[in-house]
Amino acid sequence: MRVRTLTGGLAAALVMAGPALTGPVAAVPSADSARPLVADRVLTYDARAAAEFRTAVDRGAAIWNESVDGVELRPAADGEGADIQVVADDGWPRSLPGSLGRGTVYIGRQAIDQGHSTVRVTAHELGHVLGLPDRKPGPCSSLMSGASAGTSCTNAYPNAAEKAQVEKNFEGADAPV
Structure with missing residues:
Protein backbone atom coordinates (compact mmCIF):
# COMPACT_ATOMS: atom_id res chain seq x y z
CA MET A 1 0.00 0.00 0.00
CA VAL A 38 11.93 3.18 2.87
CA ALA A 39 9.02 5.12 4.28
CA ASP A 40 9.15 8.87 4.68
CA ARG A 41 9.91 8.48 8.39
CA VAL A 42 11.68 5.57 10.07
CA LEU A 43 11.26 4.90 13.78
CA THR A 44 13.34 2.26 15.52
CA TYR A 45 12.18 0.08 18.37
CA ASP A 46 14.09 -2.00 20.89
CA ALA A 47 12.24 -5.16 21.92
CA ARG A 48 15.12 -6.84 23.76
CA ALA A 49 13.31 -6.33 27.08
CA ALA A 50 9.99 -7.59 25.67
CA ALA A 51 10.83 -11.15 26.81
CA GLU A 52 8.25 -13.67 25.55
CA PHE A 53 6.44 -10.92 23.61
CA ARG A 54 9.29 -10.11 21.23
CA THR A 55 7.70 -11.94 18.27
CA ALA A 56 4.37 -10.18 18.95
CA VAL A 57 6.18 -6.82 18.97
CA ASP A 58 7.73 -7.57 15.57
CA ARG A 59 4.30 -8.61 14.24
CA GLY A 60 2.62 -5.48 15.65
CA ALA A 61 5.27 -3.31 13.98
CA ALA A 62 4.81 -5.22 10.70
CA ILE A 63 1.06 -4.59 10.86
CA TRP A 64 1.65 -0.85 11.12
CA ASN A 65 4.17 -1.04 8.27
CA GLU A 66 1.57 -2.81 6.10
CA SER A 67 -1.09 -0.28 7.05
CA VAL A 68 0.53 3.15 6.65
CA ASP A 69 3.01 4.85 4.34
CA GLY A 70 4.19 7.90 6.30
CA VAL A 71 6.10 6.02 8.97
CA GLU A 72 7.99 2.75 9.19
CA LEU A 73 8.86 0.83 12.35
CA ARG A 74 12.17 -1.05 12.31
CA PRO A 75 14.04 -2.98 14.96
CA ALA A 76 17.02 -1.01 16.25
CA ALA A 77 20.41 -2.41 15.32
CA ASP A 78 22.68 -3.63 18.10
CA GLY A 79 24.21 -0.64 19.83
CA GLU A 80 21.77 1.80 18.19
CA GLY A 81 19.55 3.99 20.32
CA ALA A 82 15.85 3.33 19.74
CA ASP A 83 12.93 5.73 19.44
CA ILE A 84 10.62 3.20 21.12
CA GLN A 85 11.52 0.95 24.03
CA VAL A 86 9.33 -2.15 24.50
CA VAL A 87 9.29 -3.81 27.91
CA ALA A 88 7.44 -6.83 29.33
CA ASP A 89 6.10 -6.56 32.85
CA ASP A 90 3.45 -8.07 35.12
CA GLY A 91 1.09 -5.08 35.06
CA TRP A 92 -1.54 -3.94 32.60
CA PRO A 93 -0.33 -2.97 29.07
CA ARG A 94 0.35 0.74 28.66
CA SER A 95 2.36 3.25 26.71
CA LEU A 96 4.23 6.27 27.89
CA PRO A 97 4.62 8.33 24.74
CA GLY A 98 7.15 11.13 24.76
CA SER A 99 7.08 13.21 21.63
CA LEU A 100 5.46 11.81 18.48
CA GLY A 101 7.21 8.57 17.58
CA ARG A 102 9.08 8.23 20.85
CA GLY A 103 8.22 6.50 24.08
CA THR A 104 8.05 3.31 26.09
CA VAL A 105 5.57 0.51 25.52
CA TYR A 106 4.82 -1.96 28.32
CA ILE A 107 3.37 -5.31 27.27
CA GLY A 108 1.70 -6.24 30.53
CA ARG A 109 1.19 -9.89 31.31
CA GLN A 110 -2.01 -9.10 33.23
CA ALA A 111 -4.05 -8.57 30.03
CA ILE A 112 -2.41 -11.50 28.28
CA ASP A 113 -3.15 -13.76 31.26
CA GLN A 114 -6.80 -12.64 31.03
CA GLY A 115 -6.92 -13.82 27.40
CA HIS A 116 -6.28 -10.66 25.34
CA SER A 117 -4.45 -11.14 22.03
CA THR A 118 -0.74 -10.46 22.37
CA VAL A 119 -0.41 -9.07 18.85
CA ARG A 120 -3.51 -6.84 19.26
CA VAL A 121 -2.16 -5.51 22.56
CA THR A 122 1.22 -4.79 20.96
CA ALA A 123 -0.22 -3.07 17.86
CA HIS A 124 -2.58 -1.04 20.09
CA GLU A 125 0.22 0.17 22.35
CA LEU A 126 2.43 1.03 19.37
CA GLY A 127 -0.56 3.03 18.08
CA HIS A 128 -0.24 5.31 21.12
CA VAL A 129 3.39 6.08 20.26
CA LEU A 130 2.20 6.86 16.72
CA GLY A 131 -0.12 9.48 18.23
CA LEU A 132 -3.44 7.66 18.61
CA PRO A 133 -5.63 7.93 21.73
CA ASP A 134 -7.75 5.19 23.27
CA ARG A 135 -11.26 4.92 21.79
CA LYS A 136 -13.17 3.21 24.59
CA PRO A 137 -15.64 1.71 24.53
CA GLY A 138 -15.35 0.58 20.99
CA PRO A 139 -15.89 -2.27 18.57
CA CYS A 140 -13.34 -4.93 17.68
CA SER A 141 -12.88 -3.23 14.30
CA SER A 142 -11.22 -0.33 16.11
CA LEU A 143 -7.68 -1.25 17.18
CA MET A 144 -7.64 1.65 19.61
CA SER A 145 -10.74 0.35 21.41
CA GLY A 146 -8.26 -1.87 23.21
CA ALA A 147 -9.53 -4.14 25.95
CA SER A 148 -13.07 -2.74 25.73
CA ALA A 149 -13.59 -4.95 22.64
CA GLY A 150 -13.25 -8.03 24.85
CA THR A 151 -10.93 -11.01 24.97
CA SER A 152 -12.53 -12.64 21.91
CA CYS A 153 -11.32 -9.75 19.74
CA THR A 154 -8.07 -10.58 17.99
CA ASN A 155 -8.15 -7.84 15.31
CA ALA A 156 -4.70 -6.26 15.35
CA TYR A 157 -5.20 -3.99 12.33
CA PRO A 158 -6.04 -0.28 12.50
CA ASN A 159 -9.26 0.80 10.81
CA ALA A 160 -9.37 3.42 8.04
CA ALA A 161 -9.76 6.35 10.45
CA GLU A 162 -6.84 5.17 12.60
CA LYS A 163 -4.63 4.74 9.53
CA ALA A 164 -5.59 8.19 8.26
CA GLN A 165 -4.81 9.79 11.63
CA VAL A 166 -1.33 8.23 11.75
CA GLU A 167 -0.68 9.39 8.17
CA LYS A 168 -1.78 12.90 9.19
CA ASN A 169 0.34 12.77 12.36
CA PHE A 170 3.49 12.03 10.37
CA GLU A 171 2.76 14.24 7.38
CA GLY A 172 5.69 16.62 7.27
CA ALA A 173 6.97 15.42 10.66
CA ASP A 174 10.67 15.84 11.33
CA ALA A 175 12.81 12.83 12.10
CA PRO A 176 13.33 12.19 15.82
CA VAL A 177 16.37 13.77 17.40
Whole structure:
Protein backbone atom coordinates (compact mmCIF):
# COMPACT_ATOMS: atom_id res chain seq x y z
CA MET A 1 0.00 0.00 0.00
CA ARG A 2 2.88 2.35 -0.70
CA VAL A 3 1.75 5.53 -2.40
CA ARG A 4 4.58 7.49 -3.89
CA THR A 5 4.76 10.79 -5.71
CA LEU A 6 6.16 9.38 -8.95
CA THR A 7 3.19 8.17 -10.97
CA GLY A 8 3.08 6.07 -14.07
CA GLY A 9 2.00 9.12 -16.08
CA LEU A 10 4.97 11.17 -14.96
CA ALA A 11 7.30 8.27 -15.66
CA ALA A 12 5.82 7.88 -19.15
CA ALA A 13 6.21 11.61 -19.82
CA LEU A 14 9.84 11.48 -18.76
CA VAL A 15 10.48 8.44 -20.93
CA MET A 16 8.97 10.21 -23.94
CA ALA A 17 10.77 13.51 -23.26
CA GLY A 18 14.12 11.93 -22.36
CA PRO A 19 15.41 11.31 -25.89
CA ALA A 20 14.26 14.73 -27.07
CA LEU A 21 16.07 16.45 -24.22
CA THR A 22 19.20 14.37 -23.78
CA GLY A 23 19.50 12.05 -26.76
CA PRO A 24 19.02 8.27 -26.73
CA VAL A 25 18.70 6.56 -23.36
CA ALA A 26 20.02 3.04 -22.91
CA ALA A 27 17.73 2.07 -20.04
CA VAL A 28 14.86 3.82 -18.29
CA PRO A 29 13.89 2.76 -14.77
CA SER A 30 10.28 1.74 -14.28
CA ALA A 31 8.03 3.57 -11.85
CA ASP A 32 8.33 0.60 -9.47
CA SER A 33 12.15 0.66 -9.44
CA ALA A 34 12.13 4.44 -8.92
CA ARG A 35 10.18 4.16 -5.66
CA PRO A 36 12.05 4.85 -2.43
CA LEU A 37 12.82 1.70 -0.50
CA VAL A 38 11.93 3.18 2.87
CA ALA A 39 9.02 5.12 4.28
CA ASP A 40 9.15 8.87 4.68
CA ARG A 41 9.91 8.48 8.39
CA VAL A 42 11.68 5.57 10.07
CA LEU A 43 11.26 4.90 13.78
CA THR A 44 13.34 2.26 15.52
CA TYR A 45 12.18 0.08 18.37
CA ASP A 46 14.09 -2.00 20.89
CA ALA A 47 12.24 -5.16 21.92
CA ARG A 48 15.12 -6.84 23.76
CA ALA A 49 13.31 -6.33 27.08
CA ALA A 50 9.99 -7.59 25.67
CA ALA A 51 10.83 -11.15 26.81
CA GLU A 52 8.25 -13.67 25.55
CA PHE A 53 6.44 -10.92 23.61
CA ARG A 54 9.29 -10.11 21.23
CA THR A 55 7.70 -11.94 18.27
CA ALA A 56 4.37 -10.18 18.95
CA VAL A 57 6.18 -6.82 18.97
CA ASP A 58 7.73 -7.57 15.57
CA ARG A 59 4.30 -8.61 14.24
CA GLY A 60 2.62 -5.48 15.65
CA ALA A 61 5.27 -3.31 13.98
CA ALA A 62 4.81 -5.22 10.70
CA ILE A 63 1.06 -4.59 10.86
CA TRP A 64 1.65 -0.85 11.12
CA ASN A 65 4.17 -1.04 8.27
CA GLU A 66 1.57 -2.81 6.10
CA SER A 67 -1.09 -0.28 7.05
CA VAL A 68 0.53 3.15 6.65
CA ASP A 69 3.01 4.85 4.34
CA GLY A 70 4.19 7.90 6.30
CA VAL A 71 6.10 6.02 8.97
CA GLU A 72 7.99 2.75 9.19
CA LEU A 73 8.86 0.83 12.35
CA ARG A 74 12.17 -1.05 12.31
CA PRO A 75 14.04 -2.98 14.96
CA ALA A 76 17.02 -1.01 16.25
CA ALA A 77 20.41 -2.41 15.32
CA ASP A 78 22.68 -3.63 18.10
CA GLY A 79 24.21 -0.64 19.83
CA GLU A 80 21.77 1.80 18.19
CA GLY A 81 19.55 3.99 20.32
CA ALA A 82 15.85 3.33 19.74
CA ASP A 83 12.93 5.73 19.44
CA ILE A 84 10.62 3.20 21.12
CA GLN A 85 11.52 0.95 24.03
CA VAL A 86 9.33 -2.15 24.50
CA VAL A 87 9.29 -3.81 27.91
CA ALA A 88 7.44 -6.83 29.33
CA ASP A 89 6.10 -6.56 32.85
CA ASP A 90 3.45 -8.07 35.12
CA GLY A 91 1.09 -5.08 35.06
CA TRP A 92 -1.54 -3.94 32.60
CA PRO A 93 -0.33 -2.97 29.07
CA ARG A 94 0.35 0.74 28.66
CA SER A 95 2.36 3.25 26.71
CA LEU A 96 4.23 6.27 27.89
CA PRO A 97 4.62 8.33 24.74
CA GLY A 98 7.15 11.13 24.76
CA SER A 99 7.08 13.21 21.63
CA LEU A 100 5.46 11.81 18.48
CA GLY A 101 7.21 8.57 17.58
CA ARG A 102 9.08 8.23 20.85
CA GLY A 103 8.22 6.50 24.08
CA THR A 104 8.05 3.31 26.09
CA VAL A 105 5.57 0.51 25.52
CA TYR A 106 4.82 -1.96 28.32
CA ILE A 107 3.37 -5.31 27.27
CA GLY A 108 1.70 -6.24 30.53
CA ARG A 109 1.19 -9.89 31.31
CA GLN A 110 -2.01 -9.10 33.23
CA ALA A 111 -4.05 -8.57 30.03
CA ILE A 112 -2.41 -11.50 28.28
CA ASP A 113 -3.15 -13.76 31.26
CA GLN A 114 -6.80 -12.64 31.03
CA GLY A 115 -6.92 -13.82 27.40
CA HIS A 116 -6.28 -10.66 25.34
CA SER A 117 -4.45 -11.14 22.03
CA THR A 118 -0.74 -10.46 22.37
CA VAL A 119 -0.41 -9.07 18.85
CA ARG A 120 -3.51 -6.84 19.26
CA VAL A 121 -2.16 -5.51 22.56
CA THR A 122 1.22 -4.79 20.96
CA ALA A 123 -0.22 -3.07 17.86
CA HIS A 124 -2.58 -1.04 20.09
CA GLU A 125 0.22 0.17 22.35
CA LEU A 126 2.43 1.03 19.37
CA GLY A 127 -0.56 3.03 18.08
CA HIS A 128 -0.24 5.31 21.12
CA VAL A 129 3.39 6.08 20.26
CA LEU A 130 2.20 6.86 16.72
CA GLY A 131 -0.12 9.48 18.23
CA LEU A 132 -3.44 7.66 18.61
CA PRO A 133 -5.63 7.93 21.73
CA ASP A 134 -7.75 5.19 23.27
CA ARG A 135 -11.26 4.92 21.79
CA LYS A 136 -13.17 3.21 24.59
CA PRO A 137 -15.64 1.71 24.53
CA GLY A 138 -15.35 0.58 20.99
CA PRO A 139 -15.89 -2.27 18.57
CA CYS A 140 -13.34 -4.93 17.68
CA SER A 141 -12.88 -3.23 14.30
CA SER A 142 -11.22 -0.33 16.11
CA LEU A 143 -7.68 -1.25 17.18
CA MET A 144 -7.64 1.65 19.61
CA SER A 145 -10.74 0.35 21.41
CA GLY A 146 -8.26 -1.87 23.21
CA ALA A 147 -9.53 -4.14 25.95
CA SER A 148 -13.07 -2.74 25.73
CA ALA A 149 -13.59 -4.95 22.64
CA GLY A 150 -13.25 -8.03 24.85
CA THR A 151 -10.93 -11.01 24.97
CA SER A 152 -12.53 -12.64 21.91
CA CYS A 153 -11.32 -9.75 19.74
CA THR A 154 -8.07 -10.58 17.99
CA ASN A 155 -8.15 -7.84 15.31
CA ALA A 156 -4.70 -6.26 15.35
CA TYR A 157 -5.20 -3.99 12.33
CA PRO A 158 -6.04 -0.28 12.50
CA ASN A 159 -9.26 0.80 10.81
CA ALA A 160 -9.37 3.42 8.04
CA ALA A 161 -9.76 6.35 10.45
CA GLU A 162 -6.84 5.17 12.60
CA LYS A 163 -4.63 4.74 9.53
CA ALA A 164 -5.59 8.19 8.26
CA GLN A 165 -4.81 9.79 11.63
CA VAL A 166 -1.33 8.23 11.75
CA GLU A 167 -0.68 9.39 8.17
CA LYS A 168 -1.78 12.90 9.19
CA ASN A 169 0.34 12.77 12.36
CA PHE A 170 3.49 12.03 10.37
CA GLU A 171 2.76 14.24 7.38
CA GLY A 172 5.69 16.62 7.27
CA ALA A 173 6.97 15.42 10.66
CA ASP A 174 10.67 15.84 11.33
CA ALA A 175 12.81 12.83 12.10
CA PRO A 176 13.33 12.19 15.82
CA VAL A 177 16.37 13.77 17.40
